[in-house]
Structures are given as C-alpha cells and as structure tokens.
Amino acid sequence: MTVLASIADLAVTYRRAPQPALTGVSLDIEAGEILAIIGESGSGKSTLARAIAGLLPERTSVAGHLAWPGLDGAPRAGRDIGYVFQDPGSSLNPVLAIGEQAGEGARRHLGLDRRAADAEAVRLLARVHLPEPERIARAYPHQLSGGQRQRVAIAAAIAARPRLLIADEVTSALDVLVQAAIVELLVELVRADGMTLVFVTHDLALASGIADRVAMMAGGRLVELGPTSEVVGMPKAAETAALVAAHIDLATPPLIGEAS
Amino acid sequence: MTEQLLVARDLRRSFTSGGRHVLALDGVSLTIAPGETLGLVGGSGCGKSTLARVLTRLMAPEAGSIAFMGEDWLALDGARLRAARRQMQMVFQDPLAAFNPRATVGGVIADALRIHAVVPRAERPKEVARLVERVGLPSDLLGRSIREISGGQRQRVAIARAISVRPRLVILDEAVSALDVSVRGRILELLVGLQRETGVGYLFVSHDLAVVRAVSHRIAVMAAGRIVEEGPAARVIAAPSSDVLIDLIGAVPRLNRNPRS
Incomplete structure (x- = not known):
C-alpha cells in the first residue's frame, strides 16, 4: 500500500476558542482505501477532515505536519481533493443551474471549454444515477429532493477526478432509505476510479458496512485506529466500546416489555 | 381492554406544492391506548410529520375525526382546549426552534408549570429541580441559557417540559434523530422509564425503524x-x-x- 497522505502530530485551535479542536493526531491515509473517521459531536472528526482538505477558516492555529507522498506536491482543493458536505442545500449555489455546478470542476481544473464542460456535466449527473441527466442539468437545486441534491454535490466533487474524496456526514440529513443509496453510490464511484475515500460519520454501523479502516475520534484526539473488523469486533478505546454498546438494530433487545 | 387514549378516524389533508396536489394524509386511522407506544415509520414525504401536526392540532385536517380521552378533540376550543392541551404534549427534532431563545433551562420548565398550574406557586422551584434531575441533567444547568447547552441536553429539557404538566400522551416527532448515539440510548431509556412510572402514551414518529422497534408496542408503517x-x-x-x-x-x-x- 502506498501512502497518499501522512498526518503527524496535528493540532488545530480555532480562533478565540479556549480549547484546541484537535490535539496530537497522527495518521496515514493509504491510497485507494476507504477510511472512516468516526466520532460524536465535538469529537474533532470534521475538523480533521477539513484540515486534510485545507478548508479550515483563516486565522485558525494549525501545528504539526501534513505531507502528501502520494501526490506531486501540495494538493489543490477541488482538483486533488473533492469534498462533499452534510447539507447540499447550503453547499450548492441556489441560483446556478445544476449542470454548471457539476461541470465547474471539469472546466476549471481539466481545461474543458464551455460546451465540453456541459457535456461532461451531463455525463457526471448520469454517473451519480440521476434520472434524465439532460433535464436535471438545466434545473436548479430547489427543484430537487435532498437525496438528488446530494448526488449533484457528489458529481461536482468528482468532476476534476480527484485522488481523494472526503464525504463529511453526507447522509445524516437524509432519511434511511436515501442514506443507503448514497453510501452505495460513493463506494461504487471510489472503487471504479481507484479513489481514496475518507468517510466522516457519527454512525459506526453505517461506516462498518463499507470502511477498510476506522479512525475513532473523541475529545479532539484519535483514540483508536485499525481495521474495521478489529475496531468493531474488539474495541480497545472506551469511546469505541461505548459506541458499539449504544448501537441499535433489529437484533437489539427492545427496551419495553411485551405489550399488555 | 382499557378505553383508548386517542382514536383517529379517516384523517385527510392535502397540500398544493409546485402546482401539484399532494394528498399528505389519505384516510389515516389509528388508536393509542394509555401506557402504550405506537411507533410510526416511513420515508421522507410519506405524511408522518403531517399526521403528528394534525393530531396535535398544529394543522387542521380537511376531513376525519379525533377522539382524545373520550372527547371530540377537533371540536374543543377556548378554555376547554387549553385544559385538554395540557394532556397532549409534543417533542420535536430540533428543540431550539421550540424554545424562546432568551429562556433559561429552569425558566422553560417553570413556565409550563405556571401556565398549567400544575403545582402551587411555592412548590414550583422544587418541582423544577425534581424534573431536571429526573431527565438526568445537572442542577447547575438551571440558570443557563437554552442556547448555551448541547443538543442532547436541550432535548432533555424539551422532554422535562413535556412531562412537567403530567400529560396522558406525548407525540415525539423525530425526537432522537439528531442526537449522538450514546445520548440517544439514554433518552430512549428515559422515555421508557417515564412511561412505566406514569402510564403516559407515546406516538413515536421516526424514519429509523431500529429505534422505533426498540421502544414501540405497536408499529404503523x-x-x-x-x-x-x-x-x-x-x-x-x-x-x-x-x-x-x-x-x-x-x-x-x-x-x-x-x-x-
């Protein structure tokens, strides 16, 4: 396995924050893997994802090292790294046609002209399994459902054919039926293109279905890192064990007794 | 068989959305018994939140009937409606939107006790402290602004407020969906424990079937x-x-x- 990104002793403190959001995080991201970053609210999982993508706000204090041995030089956001956010309602531009947003990465980073980019946008919309991609390319975000908007955001994120795709809580605003379909789409795309996927979520069960490795964050620290089967099957950190214990599925004993 | 707490018959409600006519409720009937949890599941747009809103009278149905505690719930108005409202409380996914943003944790619960005259005025502080403890919140949170506390803590305040007036039925619309998994487990245990103590009935609306199954006696899809x-x-x-x-x-x-x- 070759290392795509190498993170050493990363610490992040937001401006005016009393506490660091991340402390002493060291982690290698292997090329081609699906790495899940798991944690509850405030654990630092999104801060870590944003630090990797270079998307931290200005005047954030960052210490430690982030190296990209798998790339020729520093990554260019949008080119080498695609980022999909939780809420496509706010990450998509409401007054720009879907096709322009999906094709922007191809126009800007692959040097396609307007017409080629338009055609590429339709191809991308078809790749994320949107029905009638030509029609959707001319539509606006408000005319689509939440799940369809998230598919558009994914199409835009992969437009420049990045090496790394970061999906930051991309399914938590969606209902469970749509959630399953979006996760399936991400796996299909990264496997087909040999992309690396960093999948940030609070849902260990959801991640366990797709991830090669799990990084467990708590209190701004990386508390456990390992192959998914080991982390889920024999959790070492108390925080991971608590998440495994709190999992509810259809095999969990009900909290109520039998109906009277 | 005890008398039903809530009996809804053939509820209908439609909307016009983007020039299209959508039947959000197309003849929905259901019952909830005292001490029972009815879980209501479905995908987005299936009408489950509309049903929660119609049952709580936040929205009027176009047709159908609702009997709550044996009374014609849709016909109640004025003082009798206010008195009956105390018996049916609701908790939503985002409790922040349901609170006065300037309120404190203690103030939110004290207001509910005052409005519905649940306990004599002199006993109110003690009752607020009891409720806050019952939902597992530290007492030093009482003076804090509702905006300063975490989402999980806020959802506990919403539950404390809902149960403070000792309702017979609580309608929970995606009440645990936005919470961290570890917090979610404790809130579900809290709800089940309160039901055992007080015999409150729940309508538990969620898209998460596993969670619905964990707390529901019956499930409607x-x-x-x-x-x-x-x-x-x-x-x-x-x-x-x-x-x-x-x-x-x-x-x-x-x-x-x-x-x-």
Whole structure:
C-alpha cells in the first residue's frame, strides 16, 4: 500500500476558542482505501477532515505536519481533493443551474471549454444515477429532493477526478432509505476510479458496512485506529466500546416489555 | 381492554406544492391506548410529520375525526382546549426552534408549570429541580441559557417540559434523530422509564425503524399518506407485507464485523 497522505502530530485551535479542536493526531491515509473517521459531536472528526482538505477558516492555529507522498506536491482543493458536505442545500449555489455546478470542476481544473464542460456535466449527473441527466442539468437545486441534491454535490466533487474524496456526514440529513443509496453510490464511484475515500460519520454501523479502516475520534484526539473488523469486533478505546454498546438494530433487545 | 387514549378516524389533508396536489394524509386511522407506544415509520414525504401536526392540532385536517380521552378533540376550543392541551404534549427534532431563545433551562420548565398550574406557586422551584434531575441533567444547568447547552441536553429539557404538566400522551416527532448515539440510548431509556412510572402514551414518529422497534408496542408503517400496515412491533417486523417496510428493514445499518467479506 502506498501512502497518499501522512498526518503527524496535528493540532488545530480555532480562533478565540479556549480549547484546541484537535490535539496530537497522527495518521496515514493509504491510497485507494476507504477510511472512516468516526466520532460524536465535538469529537474533532470534521475538523480533521477539513484540515486534510485545507478548508479550515483563516486565522485558525494549525501545528504539526501534513505531507502528501502520494501526490506531486501540495494538493489543490477541488482538483486533488473533492469534498462533499452534510447539507447540499447550503453547499450548492441556489441560483446556478445544476449542470454548471457539476461541470465547474471539469472546466476549471481539466481545461474543458464551455460546451465540453456541459457535456461532461451531463455525463457526471448520469454517473451519480440521476434520472434524465439532460433535464436535471438545466434545473436548479430547489427543484430537487435532498437525496438528488446530494448526488449533484457528489458529481461536482468528482468532476476534476480527484485522488481523494472526503464525504463529511453526507447522509445524516437524509432519511434511511436515501442514506443507503448514497453510501452505495460513493463506494461504487471510489472503487471504479481507484479513489481514496475518507468517510466522516457519527454512525459506526453505517461506516462498518463499507470502511477498510476506522479512525475513532473523541475529545479532539484519535483514540483508536485499525481495521474495521478489529475496531468493531474488539474495541480497545472506551469511546469505541461505548459506541458499539449504544448501537441499535433489529437484533437489539427492545427496551419495553411485551405489550399488555 | 382499557378505553383508548386517542382514536383517529379517516384523517385527510392535502397540500398544493409546485402546482401539484399532494394528498399528505389519505384516510389515516389509528388508536393509542394509555401506557402504550405506537411507533410510526416511513420515508421522507410519506405524511408522518403531517399526521403528528394534525393530531396535535398544529394543522387542521380537511376531513376525519379525533377522539382524545373520550372527547371530540377537533371540536374543543377556548378554555376547554387549553385544559385538554395540557394532556397532549409534543417533542420535536430540533428543540431550539421550540424554545424562546432568551429562556433559561429552569425558566422553560417553570413556565409550563405556571401556565398549567400544575403545582402551587411555592412548590414550583422544587418541582423544577425534581424534573431536571429526573431527565438526568445537572442542577447547575438551571440558570443557563437554552442556547448555551448541547443538543442532547436541550432535548432533555424539551422532554422535562413535556412531562412537567403530567400529560396522558406525548407525540415525539423525530425526537432522537439528531442526537449522538450514546445520548440517544439514554433518552430512549428515559422515555421508557417515564412511561412505566406514569402510564403516559407515546406516538413515536421516526424514519429509523431500529429505534422505533426498540421502544414501540405497536408499529404503523406509512407510505404516500396511508397506513399500509400496522400491528405488534415484533410481528410487523418479522413478517413485513409492504414494500416500504421491506425497504426500511433492509436499510437498517448493521454493525458489520467483516466488511465486504
């Protein structure tokens, strides 16, 4: 396995924050893997994802090292790294046609002209399994459902054919039926293109279905890192064990007794 | 068989959305008994939140009837409606939107006790402290602004407020969906414990079938404005008959110890 990104002793403190959001995080991201970053609210999982993508706000204090041995030089956001956010309602531009947003990465980073980019946008919309991609390319975000908007955001994120795709809580605003379909789409795309996927979520069960490795964050620290089967099957950190214990599925004993 | 707490018959409600006529409730009937939890599941847009809003009278149905504690719930008004409202409380997904943003934790609960005159004025502070403790919040949170506390803590305040007036029925619309998994477990245990103590009935609305199954005696499945199947929780899940329930069962994430093997 070759290392795509190498993170050493990363610490992040937001401006005016009393506490660091991340402390002493060291982690290698292997090329081609699906790495899940798991944690509850405030654990630092999104801060870590944003630090990797270079998307931290200005005047954030960052210490430690982030190296990209798998790339020729520093990554260019949008080119080498695609980022999909939780809420496509706010990450998509409401007054720009879907096709322009999906094709922007191809126009800007692959040097396609307007017409080629338009055609590429339709191809991308078809790749994320949107029905009638030509029609959707001319539509606006408000005319689509939440799940369809998230598919558009994914199409835009992969437009420049990045090496790394970061999906930051991309399914938590969606209902469970749509959630399953979006996760399936991400796996299909990264496997087909040999992309690396960093999948940030609070849902260990959801991640366990797709991830090669799990990084467990708590209190701004990386508390456990390992192959998914080991982390889920024999959790070492108390925080991971608590998440495994709190999992509810259809095999969990009900909290109520039998109906009277 | 005890008398039903809530009996809804043939509720109808439609909307016009983007020039299209949508039947959000297309003849929905359901019952909830005292001390019972009815789980209501379905995908987005199936009409489950509309049903919660119609039952709580936040929205009027176009047709149908609702009997609550034996009274014609839709015909109540004035003082009798206010008195009956105390018996049916609700908790939503985002409690921040449901609070006065300038309120304190203690103030939110004290207001509910005052409005519905649950306990004599002199006993109010003690009752507020008891409720805050009951939902597992530290007492030093009482003076804090509702905006300064975490989402999980805020959802506990919403539950404390809902139960403070000792209702017979609480309608929970995606009440735990936005919470961290560890917090979610404690809130569910809290709800079940309160039901054992007080015999309160719940309508538990969620898209998360696993959570609904954990707390519900019966489950109703909604699709396109209709209840497509309904029955005891274990039986409904063991033998699903509708496409939507089969899909919902398939979409429940399982902890997979051997990914892609």
